[in-house]
């Protein structure tokens with residue numbers, strides 16, 4: 001009997017062992033914010049702030065919670081004019097808390113609105129105002145919702161993949177002509193549709209990632225930094241009116257694992273991710289080499305399918321500092337001369353005979369030459385490379401052990 005009781009308690013803990021918490025968020029809706037664009041112009045925006053004295057941020061504050069948390073959001077609307085709501089895009093919440101004005105409630109000037117829900121399946125979601133959505137979203141009323149697994153760990157979902165770092169790229173656009181008072185100061189009544197408001201044809205001039213564009217993207221909160229063999233998780237979100245095509249450098253070994261808050265039934269090994277408006281994708285990466293590159297974001301006109309703009313997130317992968325024995329031994333292999341003109345020698349010293357594969361790849365991770373596994377003797381060894389590299393440029397030499405450990409060195413052909 002005693003054993004049975006212990007078993008039952010254990011099962012109970014197994015199912016409910018996480019401490020779900022009550023989580024409160026306070027947001028202020030404003031319609032008189034200002035945003036400085038990449039060309040230093042300032043435009044009027046609507047948006048969400050976390051205190052009365054603060055400007056709304058674009059995107060709004062990221063709401064981070066754990067699966068199972070009881071979440072309470074207090075949205076205080078201090079703006080005059082049209083009311084606002086908080087639509088919880090993609091979250092499984094009841095209709096009353098979903099923030100679609102005529103199906104739940106809207107929040108008038110100086111009123112508070114309260115949203116309550118249990119944080120659903122771990123994943124990436126978003127929120128936006130659902131009053132005259134086309135205008136209020138463009139005006140800046142949107143932000144990210146990240147649901148971590150129940151224990152809050154760096155795991156993609158309960159029982160999912162563990163990762164070291166996560167990056168979140170939240171994409172939107174700005175057409176400055178929609179930020180004039182004539183568009184933003186519209187009447188609102190839930191029976192009026194957006195089509196009765198006169199707005200110019202949408203022609204965005206600014207294409208944002210986390211609210212930034214162009215030269216602003218060297219911001220350390222945007223750049224993708226990692227080390228060789230580290231598993232990282234990237235959340236992609238599109239709240240713009242363009243489609244998005246995101247290219248990861250091949251050497252990141254990108255794998256699309258989830259979409260819209262659920263694991264994909266079949267994972268896709270692909271460097272390219274397409275996102276339509278409102279979609280979110282999760283991508284696991286695992287850099288196979290040291291390199292500098294970029295993740296490119298093509299903003300696609302969904303009428304013509306032409307690329308309207310491309311934004312670039314810098315990528316920097318440094319060497320793995322936690323070296324295995326093979327790597328320690330070969331960490332100081334030399335390529336001489338480097339830079340080289342015609343050919344170069346790889347020189348390395350082994351403590352004992354070893355089988356090693358030597359591979360030369362370009363900075364995009366394409367294999368240019370493979371010298372298959374060969375047993376090298378203890379002591380000094382040298383291998384000639386370079387004669388097959390025709391073009392000037394930067395390449396990478398990889399020394400690979402049978403167990404798959406890799407030591408890398410950049411080489412330059414002049």
Ligand SMILES: [Cu+2]
Nearest residue numbers: 084129131136
């Ligand atoms: Cu609104």
